[in-house]
Amino acid sequence: MRATGPLIALLLSLVGCASQEVRYRQLPPDTPAANHAVNLEKARAFAAQAASAAKNTKPGAAVEPVPLTPADAPSLATYDPWGSFNRSMYRFNARFDEAVYLPVANGYRRLPAPIRAGVHNFFGNLSEVDSVINYTLQGRLGRGVRSLGRFVINSTLGVGGLFDVAEKINMPRAPTGWGMTLAKWGMHPGPYLVIPFLGPSTLREGIGLAGDYGTSYAVNVADLYRGSKSWGLGVLNAVDKRANVDFRYYASGSPFEYDTIRFLYVRKLLIEDAGLHRERPAKISNPDQPAGE
């Protein structure tokens, strides 16, 4: 019975009934000097990158990708036949995020940075297993070997994946998964889909996520994906993910936020898809076909 009070408060806030004149939320402090140092470093890196732009091609690429022309751009409209469900789900996710997910992630962000980095690296390292399998299925064996190398190095020298030693020896993280494999095999993104708790996706990416989870469950590294501890680890993984995403539902204040996110998400996905193929995307016969279909 003691849990009833907080539970009712949570339910009320999820259905939007929480009411008091002022609500205060202490956020993790801003760190302007450190953020600025990162921006400065990035600006330097971009300047260097621009200087060597001429050499900026895929390493080992035997054939240059055929450039896209403006006519290859997908339609301005997005394929969203499940719009009504998606919009309601977007609202549910926004409320869940505001009431539960974000407060927990903000609390987590108060832990010392090295601890959070260790957790982040740990889950990143576990996902290398899925990357190795999917790079292989995509026929990108070099990348698969690199992911395998990262997993071996970080699991041993990196103390079970807590430290990303591989990155320091110029083997940066480049995760992939079933969504990208399906794209490589030629599957279109499909209908836009807002997944409960997780957010923007498409049918293909949703299937991909299920595939990624299924792979992890089947491989079951160190028996982490079965039994009671798998729940705890799953929650920690979710909190780590949220704490590393700088997004706030409805910070835009706009009733068109759903439309904006949908547009950007699907265009981003389509550009990433185009990056998987050397040839131009197949010409769409119907110019009115919405993006993603």
Add this chain to the structure above:
Amino acid sequence: MKQCVVALALAILFVFLAVAADTASIEAPPASGPATGLADLAALRATVFGTPPQDIAPLPNKVPLLEMDLALPWARPVPAIFWFDRRLRVWLSAQDKPAPLAIVIAGTGGDGNTAKLSILRAVLYGAGYHVLTMPSPTFPGFIVSASSTGVAGDLVQDGRDLYAAIQQIISHLPRKVRITDIDILGYSLGGANAAVVKSIDAMEHKLDIHRALMINPPVSLFSAVGRLDKLYAITLGNGDAGVERFYQQLYAALANLYRATDRVELDEDFLLGAAASVLKTDAEFSTAIALTFRIALINVFFAGDLYSGSGVVVDPRHPPNVGDSMDEIFRILRGKPFSEYFTKVFAPYYLRRRPNSTVNELIAENRLESIGDALRGNPDYYAQTNSDDLILDAAELDWLQRTFGARIQVYDHGGHLGNLGDRQQVADMLDMLGGRWKGSAP
């Protein structure tokens, strides 16, 4: 560098299918002259990219952040589609000792936590102020939770709503916050809002605001926006073709850049790097700027239409509900110039409320000149702007200089807000707010 991402992200999303504007019964205010910096590539570039990181003023290591969500007693019933904007959200960074409070207001369409506000918050907090950052009265969250009309853009009405909201916020600040003095400032339209709030306070004395600073303010909201409408028409035209062409070019350019790298994800770093190669010419920068302003105004237009019942895009008898498709409304609004908001929503609404007013009087009331006497005569008003600011024409810049005299600093370069946060701008800003400026009253 955040600005690049914003510019690019916005540029990608300017997906407008413009529709030819209907003949309006009320004439939109004319843009008096070309903007001072419109033909200047440096001004355009600065406006899009903002202050280069190496020129940013020293910033503090840590700034505490308290988020406050307020339900204001005069709020109007919240339309279902705006369910998330029920409360006014502001941010407070409080010193742990008695200190002056700086209230900072965002520019057109901005919430209370924009990248530009973050910079101002950091330098003001570093200089010893409590800092309260607020959304623009044109931000949908403000329109829904704090506006008494729902029809944003009227300097005086917005100023009154802001003034009332600030009083509520201050009465609900945590008890440990001890305030010794209150100053108010804002950038772009927020600068004009700040000055109007101070002028209202000078009559009502509920807060006793000491100094007000305007950073890159418009002299006339409607002529500034009219100029941006014109820029939009020049760069993108009035029909669908220009918008679609721009989107397609941008998409192909980004996709080709992406395919030439070995990245596995199109992330922020990629966009930051791509911005410089995608935006190069006057026309491209102008297009990005025109589109940025246009998108900020879509929400103002939608909310104004909904609240006033004008029926331009929203059927007042059947307002959209959660779960309803907004595609068609968004598509139509994307193509509407701001002048149409003025002629079909704003002017009819305010003329109904002020039956003895004329359109010309409405326009005049929305010029800074309406508080010109205070700006000229009161030594506690200050301004900073750039000689190549895109939202001013030569006559307006001249008016600002004549009005403020020694209390304005005009920088040679920076376009619109392209030098916000740089060392000189920050040093001058702190001198102005601290009463140390060379033109300060003794």
